[in-house]
Amino acid sequence: MTNIGFIGAGKMASAIIKGLNKDKFSVHISGRNIEETQKTAQALGVNAAPSHADLIQASDIIVLAVKPYVVADILTEHKTEKPIVSIAAGITLADLSAMTTDTQPIVRIMPNINATIQKSTTGIVRNAYVSDDVFNTVKAIFESVGSVHELAEKDFGTFTALAGSSPAYIYMFIDAMSRAGVLHGMPKDVSTKIVAETVLASAEMILKSDENPWTLVDNVSSPGGTTVAGVVSLEKNNFVATVIDAITATIEKNNTMNK
Ligand SMILES: NC(=O)C1=CN([C@@H]2O[C@H](COP(=O)(O)OP(=O)(O)OC[C@H]3O[C@@H](n4cnc5c(N)ncnc54)[C@H](O)[C@@H]3O)[C@@H](O)[C@H]2O)C=CC1
Ligand SMILES: O=C(O)[C@@H]1CCC=N1
CATH class of the missing domain: 1.10.3730.10 (ProC C-terminal domain-like)
Known part of the structure; x- marks a missing residue:
């Protein structure tokens, strides 16, 4: 069972989590406020982590599902060698590396709101430090909510x-x-x-x-x-x-x- 942690459990994280096969993935979420996070976790049938640090500890892969301007704050405060997945618009692999370390495994994803009905059309790209195993697991997460297209990072904006x-x-x-x-x-x-x-x-x-x-x-x-x-x-x-x-x-x- 792979443990997936979502930091930020708003519209996109909830849509993705709803579509995830809970027999294959154990899901943890952490948010801004523990009461809110517990309510969301209960509604989604997943685990609420008391803090981002606890979530990172419990997870094999950490998905950043917060607004783009929050990403830097989280990555500056919480350091980990575990693979990080970002769904934030406009934040590049190089930006994310600059917020972490030169060798941080990072996957950049662009899903869409149709994940809510398991019909997202999702783009994916990884940096050189992401193993094939991790990449395939991340692909599997997003394939459970639609189709996944491997892209060159230059095409992410388009x-x-x-x-x-x-x-x-x-x-x-x-x-x-x-x-x-x-x-x-x-x-x-x-x-x-x-x-x-x-x-x-x-x-x-x-x-x-x-x-x-x-x-x-x-x-x-x-x-x-x-x-x-x-x-x-x-x-x-x-x-x-x-x-x-x-x-x-x-x-x-x-x-x-x-x-
Ligand atoms: N909404 C969409 O259609 C799409 C959104 N995205 C990307 O997904 C990301 C999330 O967007 P949405 O889910 O739409 O936004 P949202 O506002 O619904 O969710 C963001 C969540 O992050 C939480 N949050 C704020 N500060 C936090 C902190 N410091 N720690 C933990 N949680 C915190 C908020 O309480 C909220 O639940 C964005 O980066 C956006 O660019 C990507 C593709 C499509
Ligand atoms: O408006 C945004 O920035 C996000 C990214 C794609 C859809 N919503």
Whole structure:
């Protein structure tokens, strides 16, 4: 049984812990406040550690699941030779090394909120001090809440935009579509369900067919029909450039998070 300790038990840690196979992993959490941590531990069916030091002592692998600005404080105060996993946006392996030691085993992860339903799309990269065994265990943790993509660290910012943050943009798109349904007389809950089902199936089409997305757009667009009128309207309003700008803004923010 591998002992996994989560420092910080908020939205992401809770989502990941819910999906973890408790027959394979014994989970410990520590937070800012012991009463809160005990309540969360009880709700998740895991162990509450009285302090970060106790958690580090009890764990084989330590996952930092706190906001990025808290990471440095924790790593400065608590030294360990055990492998550290960070899910914090914008904090690089080099940043984490600078906060620990030159030889600290460190894995950098970017999951997404879909871990809540075991459908995270997760990025992973390790430094030179992480053994294959530890790397495979960390991969297994995140494979239990979705798919895992091994990446070069230079691509982490892009991955953060395309997978880590993008659920928010996709929710915005779904909400905008369903609001249009409301404008045209449909109840919000009905139109949201219709749009969400259509987004889900359209994404499945892209994954299952060999076609590129623009060919699929053409397949829906009948000559002189309804779809092409909407496609032209989206383009008049800079849909593609607007989306690309949002992804670029996300990457730029990622690159300056720890500066
Ligand atoms: N929310 C998301 O969709 C994603 C978040 N992330 C990353 O995950 C990390 C956590 O984010 P969330 O779970 O969304 O935030 P959250 O705010 O839900 O959770 C953070 C937790 O850390 C606790 N905390 C604060 N200071 C602490 C300390 N000194 N010691 C121990 N615990 C402390 C807070 O009480 C809270 O429970 C962030 O670094 C973020 O960049 C990564 C991918 C997706
Ligand atoms: O907004 C953030 O910084 C985090 C990282 C990816 C999703 N949420």
